[in-house]
Amino acid sequence: MRRKALIGVLVWVGLGFLLGGLPATAQESKGVPLLSPQMEGGKPLMQALKERATARAFSPEKLPDQILSNLLWAAFGVNRPDSGRRTAPSAVNWQEIDVYVVTASGAHVYEAKTHSLTPVVPEDLRALAGTQAFVKDAPVTLVFVADYARMGKASQEQKDFFAPADTGYISQNVYLYCASEGLATGVRAGIDRPALARALKLRPDQKIILAQSVGYPKK
Numbered sequence: 570m571r572r573k574a575l576i577g578v579l580v581w582v583g584l585g586f587l588l589g590g591l592p593a594t595a596q597e598s599k600g601v602p603l604l605s606p607q608m609e610g611g612k613p614l615m616q617a618l619k620e621r622a623t624a625r626a627f628s629p630e631k632l633p634d635q636i637l638s639n640l641l642w643a644a645f646g647v648n649r650p651d652s653g654r655r656t657a658p659s660a661v662n663w664q665e666i667d668v669y670v671v672t673a674s675g676a677h678v679y680e681a682k683t684h685s686l687t688p689v690v691p692e693d694l695r696a697l698a699g700t701q702a703f704v705k706d707a708p709v710t711l712v713f714v715a716d717y718a719r720m721g722k723a724s725q726e727q728k729d730f731f732a733p734a735d736t737g738y739i740s741q742n743v744y745l746y747c748a749s750e751g752l753a754t755g756v757r758a759g760i761d762r763p764a765l766a767r768a769l770k771l772r773p774d775q776k777i778i779l780a781q782s783v784g785y786p787k788k
C-alpha cells in the first residue's frame with residue numbers, strides 16, 4: 570500500500586516537472602511575440618513617484634512597439650523566470666489577473682510566460698473600454714480581468730476581495746512605468762462591464778476589475 574502511494578507521488582511530481590518544463594501551450598504559441606523588454610534605465614524610483622498622476626487627456630499618437638513591450642512587462646511580466654513569478658504580487662501566487670490590451674488594431678491578451686500577445690478580437694473596442702469621452706482617444710487601454718477559475722477553492726467573498734487587491738499592484742506598476750517614461754495614464758472603474766465583457770468574449774467567471782489607458786499626453 571505504502572509502495573503504491575509512493576509511486577503515485579512520484580508520478581505526480583514527474584508530471585508536474587514535465588508540464589512545468591514544456592514549452593508554451595498551443596494557445597500561447599499562437600501569440601504575436603513582443604520585443605524583449607528593456608529592464609534597465611528609467612527614472613529613479615523617487616522621481617517616478619513624484620511624477621505619478623492620473624491623466625484624462627491623451628494624444629492619439631500610437632505607442633512604439635518597444636514601449637508597449639516594456640509597459641506590459643512592467644505591468645505584470647515575469648521577473649523571475651526560474652519560478653515564473655511576476656512584477657506584481659498576487660494572493661497565493663494565483664496570478665489570476667489577465668491584462669487585456671485594447672488598441673485600434675483589436676484586443677489581445679498578454680501572455681507573460683512567453684511575453685507575447687494572443688489575439689482575442691480584431692475590432693477596435695477602445696470606445697467600450699470606459700464610459701468617459703476621452704477613453705477612445707488613448708492608443709492603448711489595459712483591461713484587468715480576474716479569472717476566478719484560477720483562484721482555487723477560495724470563497725466568492727475571498728475572490729471578490731483578492732482580485733481587486735491584486736489588480737491594484739499591477740495598476741500601480743503601470744502608473745510608475747508611465748511616470749518614468751513621460752507617458753500619460755489613468756485607471757478607471759467607470760466601465761460598462763457587461764458590454765465590454767461581451768465584446769471581449771469573457772466567460773462568466775472572468776471579471777473585469779479596472780481599465781487603465783496609456784498614451785502620450787495631449788499637446
Ligand SMILES: Cc1cc2nc3c(=O)[nH]c(=O)nc-3n(C[C@H](O)[C@H](O)[C@H](O)COP(=O)(O)O)c2cc1C
Binds near residue numbers: 622623758779
Ligand atoms: C479604484 C479606482 C477607480 C478609479 N476610477 C476612475 C474612473 O472611473 N474615472 C476617472 O476619471 N478616474 C478614476 N480613478 C482615478 C482617481 O480619480 C484618481 O486616482 C484620483 O482623483 C487621484 O488623482 P491622482 O491619481 O492623479 O493622484 C480611479 C482610481 C482608482 C484607484
